[in-house]
Amino acid sequence: MSLSHLSLKYFRNIEALTLEPVDGVNIIYGANGSGKTSLLEAIYYLSHGKSFRTPKHKSIISHQQSQFIIHGRKTLHDLSIPIGISKSQSGDTQLKIQGKASRKVSDLAQLMPVQVITPESYSLFFGGPKERRKFLDLGLFHVEHEFFYLWQSFNKVLKQRNALLKSKPKNYFDQIKFWDKEFVRLAEQINKLRLAYIARFQSHFFDKMCAELSLIRDINIQFNAGWKDDESLADALEKNFERDSRQGFTSKGPHKADFNFSVDGNSVENIFSRGQLKLLLYALKVTQNSLIELETDKQSILLIDDLPSELGEDTKEKVGQLLSHCRSQIFISSILSESISAVVEPMKRELKMFHVKHGNLITR
Ligand SMILES: Nc1ncnc2c1ncn2[C@@H]1O[C@H](COP(=O)(O)OP(=O)(O)OP(=O)(O)O)[C@@H](O)[C@H]1O
Ligand SMILES: [Mg+2]
Missing domain, CATH: 1.20.1050.90 (RecF/RecN/SMC, N-terminal domain)
Incomplete structure (x- = not known):
């Protein structure tokens, strides 16, 4: 069951954005400060009810806004489960699973195993x-x-x-x-x-x-x-x-x-x-x-932030071989889209590219 739809509102520099990821490998690329890590952070938030970057929800809500909203859709064959989380300045959290309000982040977490790897992870x-x-x-x-x-x-x-x-x-x-x-x-x-x-x-x-x-x-x-x-x-x-x-x-x-x-x-x-x-x-x-x-x-999700800056060419190829061993839906962020070809090639998975600029998706 993969994440087939994601929409964000007032999440860091992202005012409003909709993403239709593929089941395989999703590459998020764009310049420094464009919003790549924020996108991965939002996917993580949707599963964990918290960020991997900061415990302070206020630093995530876009400046001058009162709350952020994340919506997702998990799809398997014809079955589709809408999920959502929003958080306000005062810390009030709203969770929704299939249109029903829920109080437990663990219900959300159960649906979607998400792991993240960032350049800081190994230390x-x-x-x-x-x-x-x-x-x-x-x-x-x-x-x-x-x-x-x-x-x-x-x-x-x-x-x-x-x-x-x-x-x-x-x-x-x-x-x-x-x-x-x-x-x-x-x-x-x-x-x-x-x-x-x-x-x-x-x-x-x-x-x-x-x-x-x-x-x-x-x-x-x-x-x-x-x-x-x-x-x-x-x-x-x-x-x-x-x-x-x-x-x-x-x-x-x-x-x-x-x-x-x-x-x-x-x-x-x-x-x-x-x-x-x-x-x-x-x-x-x-x-x-x-x-x-x-x-x-469950199909799990692997988020990889800033992959190319993190690894040399040889290691990238090995990472590609490793990744070919799991059926996870993968999201990789990178400044340049070309610099991850060594990772992506051995994986033989469906690929989709997303170009982010100033918190928006550029459609070609
Ligand atoms: N609460 C917020 N409201 C508005 N903008 C924010 C907020 N928090 C962070 N930003 C801005 O959002 C932008 C996107 O940050 P993000 O970390 O997602 O960039 P990135 O594409 O991962 O960049 P890099 O390649 O440098 O890692 C940055 O310019 C940052 O200053
Ligand atoms: Mg980043």
Whole structure:
């Protein structure tokens, strides 16, 4: 199911714009400041209910306007689902799915798995655990029905626990002991789903992606649950109680999970070149999209911002080979349309070009 229609109103420098993308590869090109990243940002917003560029919705609404509006249409054969989101200066969000108002961004997100790669992605991803956890949980959100509910429930308990650790009311030790049963129960379920997902992810990654790319052949993926393998979470919580109490937050649990990549025991961050790290990130994102497509009936979307400035010619060709492994609908932004031919050629997908100028589409 691909995004077959997109219309925007008052989104950054875009006053009003309508786009009819193809199922294959959509190239958005135009000069600096024309509105390319903004277009990708809008597609991302339509799925995530937030931007990948800023947490401040006010900086997205066009100057002097009161709100932005994004409309999309997801189409499969004859079936078409209209979706929309708007956000006002005051932060009021309106969501619509098939003409009905909805309050949950997760309903929108379920319909459309969207991942983005920008020139900054690789430093964020390899720079700290947060992006990696987000990546892992996006996959789980789409392939495991219970994951979202478990994650939300767990976060409520975590919040309670942290509030008690901070405020230290009378008997807070007993209260925390009480909460910890639920904390551990939910954490273990989350961990089980993550472990199973990582295992499927790994085999897909090695069988489908690495065979293509000699560069990432001997890579090792290691998962860390957020507490030590050889002890139970209940023990870890008890052992760390004093420290947590001092710091006012919970230091062990699935909210601290992470995974790392190494070659011969060395972290890739320490041995790979920037180009190699970027290629690895592309491979991971493509693996995730194709796994979602394999395990659900959803077609995912991959947004690639500023691709040519990000990669050398050789790497572009490898990225093209990688991308040919997923059925995702792809949006690539670039200043010049020609500079991505090395990526697009090996993909053998339907292609459509969009020229953006001052927030408008130029039709030829
Ligand atoms: N809230 C806003 N209202 C109006 N214009 C805005 C707003 N936010 C950003 N802009 C402008 O929108 C334009 C488009 O920005 P965008 O980042 O999409 O450009 P781009 O085509 O990706 O450029 P580049 O090639 O430099 O990455 C910029 O000129 C920017 O200054
Ligand atoms: Mg840009």
